[in-house]
Amino acid sequence: MSTEEHVWRAHVVKCLRERNRKECENFKEIIEQNNRLIDHVAQLKSDNLKLSVENEQQRSAMSTGGTGSHVAIATLEKKLLSQQEELTELHKRKGENSQLIVDLNMKVEQQRIIMSEREHSLAEQQTHNNRLRAEVHLLHSSLEELKKLNNTLLDEHTALQLAFSSLEDKMRGIQDENRCLLERLMRYKSKDADKLNEENESIIRKRSAKLKRDLEDAVREPSASSNSAPTAGITSLHRNSTSPAQLIGGIITDDDFDEATINGAMEAIGLDDTEYINARFTAGEVCETTRASIDALKATGYLGQANPTKILLKFEAHENESHAVRWSPVERMVATGGADRKVKLWDIGKNSTEPRAVLSGSSAGINSVDFDSTGAYILGTSNDYGARVWTVIDNRLRHTLTGHSGKVMAAKYVQEPIKVVTGSHDRTLKIWDLRSIACIETKFAGSSCNDLVTTDSLGSTIISGHYDKKIRFWDIRTEKQADDVLMPAKITSLDLSKDCNYLICSVRDDTIKLLDLRKNQVISTFTNEHFKISCDFARASFNSTGLKIACGSADGAIYIWNVNGFLETTLKGHSTAVNAVSWSTNSNLLASVGKSKRCIIYSDS
Known part of the structure; x- marks a missing residue:
């Protein structure tokens, strides 16, 4: 038996003795009194027996005669009566003591039951204690192993830290060397650029002189030619010539306009669009006919692509307000989303007012729609805190992305077709893996996201616009x-x-900002006294060439600006506010939706 078990047993014996002392000490005097009473009763019984014998003797003596015996009998009878009374009292006390003993025996039994229960509990606690000791022993062993493993990891970390320090020193050396090489390269490039600038300046001076001579020749043409058609002398130059003088000396019509030719000539001369117009129409050298050509150039937007002016189709797209519109990148098909919880596909090539497909699955209004680059999948966001992906070919719901705690305002493909990024009013952006249908990353923006775009098909950079007036990258x-x-x-x-x-950014102060992402700064602002942003999710759009910007207004008009800054045209057709516009990537078609449920397709012919 171990020392701990001996101590435990001694402690238990001590506790039992203490308990017996406390429980029996109170009844010890009663038990002693009861024992004395029992002895006294036995004594009284013997005395009573003696008295009975004496009484019999006295009676027998009385029967023989004598007065003295009568007195003795009377005395004895009184004594016997008193003894009987005393015996009765003793019997009464005996009964009380017997009842007390019965009660005490019942308490003793109860204490025995409690003691047995405690002994059983003690045995269980001892068993549990043994298990805990074994567990403590195992934990001690595990702790020792962890200490050894920790020491090993510390040694490995020290070795890796030394290796990292060595590699870091080597990297710094390589960076210094790379910096030196870059500085040398920049010096060489600066020298080359200076030489190229000198050559370009020489070419520009020569061509400017030639341009001036050609303009002077055009102005000094004989009056006979002026009596003929106003454009005859000026358009006599070959329309397909790439000479800057010929391009600037003639009036360019829609048929004559060649974007590549104009761009090539302007780039060769070194002029931007505004300088090009200013060079064409210098003071003192502009006739009325050439002044009219400025308006023609503005109407065609400098690059010969006419603005949409006519309504090709007009139809009610949704049962309630329409929120979103987007063209397919490969088909003459447009997708719309509305407050009726549906995304609808419309085949514009067939000039049909019946939807090609109705994509359901959302339990709240649609906020945005977008295609992937192949046009095979369509992505929609909703007020039910989710985003959904449908396939265009069979119109089936493929994925449902839920996890935001606020309405989802925008979604775009990143690393298509396996990942999607969504922006929500819960102030977060979430990146989803469509293979596992799970959120793999959450970006905390700190403000509600109203729209977002990705810079390329790989989605390396996400740009988001927020309620707190910030564009985040x-x-x-x-x-x-x-x-x-x-x-x-x-x-x-x-x-x-x-x-x-x-990047264009529509702002709630009724302006549209144009940002150069290479400089990360605003380079132009588009506005008009009648132009008003209709809502917090109003969508603006670039055209396919990136040279025109369209946005709907609260007055039901669509405003089209040239990126050079001036308003080219205003399209009418909606009777209420326009929520979103989208320019086709394959043709010069413009689609718009608004609060009047209608979708209108504008064309240039």
């Missing part, structure tokens, strides 16, 4: 956030040019 490769761009009011929509160099 997220690089998912490095998980770092670039500097924010602050706008004067909350942002309603974003759209990227095709080359991803320019």
Whole structure:
């Protein structure tokens, strides 16, 4: 028996003795009194027996005669009566003591039961204690193993830290060397650029002189030619010539206009669009006919692509207000989303007012729709805190993305077709893996997201517009956030040019900002006294060439600006506010939806 078990047994014996002392001490005097009473009763019984014998003797003596015996008998009878009374009292006390003994025996039994229960509980506690001791022993063993493993890991960490320090020193050396090489390269490039600038300046001077001579020759043409058609002398130059003088000396019509030719000539001369017009129409050298050509150029937007002016189709797209519209990148098909919880596909090539398909599954209004780059999938966001992906070919709901705690305002493909990014009013952006239908990353923006775009098919950079007036840039490769761009009011929509160099941002102060993403700064602002942003999710759009911007207004008109700054045209057709517009990527078609349930398709012919 171990020392601990001996101590435990001694402690139990001590406790039992203490308990017996406390429980029996109170009844010890009663038991002693009862024992004395029992002895006294036995004594009285013997005395009573003696008295009975004496009484019999006295009676027998009385029967023989004598007066003295009568007195003795009377005395004895009194004594006997008193003894009987005393015996009765003793019997009464005996009964009380017997009842007390019965009660005490019952208490003793109860204490025995309690003691047996405690002994059973003690045995269970001892068993549990043994198990805990075994567990403690195992934990001690595990702790020792963990200490050894920790020491090993510390040694490995120290070794890796030394290796890292060595590699870091080597990296710094390589960076210094790379910096030196870059500085040398920049010096060489600067020299080359200076030489190229000198050559360009020489070419520009020569061509400017030639341009001036050609303009002077055009102005000094004989009056006979002026009596003929106003454009005869000026358009006599070959229309397909790429000579800057010929391009600038003639009036360009829609048939003559060649975007590549104009761009090539302007680039060769070194002029931008405004300088090009100013060079064409210098003071003192502009006739009325050439002044009229300015209006013709503005009407065609500098690049010869006419603005949509006619309504091709007009139909009621949804049962309630329409919120979103987007063209397919591969078909003459447009998708619309509305407050009736449906996404509808419309085949514009057939000029049909019946939807090609109705995509259901959302339990609240649709906020945005978008296609992937192949046009095979359509992505819609909803007020039910979710986003959904449908396939266009069979109109089936493929994925439902739920996890936001606020309405989802925008969604775009990243690393298509396996990932999607969504922006919500819960102040977060979530990136979803469509293979596992799970959120793989959450970005906390700190403000409600109204719209977002991605810079390329790989989705390396996400740009989001927010309620707190900020445009945020997220690089998912490095998980770092670039500097924010602050706008004067909350942002309603974003759209990227095709080359991803320019971003338009519609702002709630009734302006549209044009940002150069290479500089991360606003380079132009578009506004008009009658132009009013209709709602917090009003969508603006670039055209396919990235040279025109369209946005709907609260007065039901659609305003089209040239990126150079002036308003080209205003389209009518809606009777209520326009919520969203979208420019076709394959043709010069413009689609718009608004609060009047209607979708209108505008065309240039």
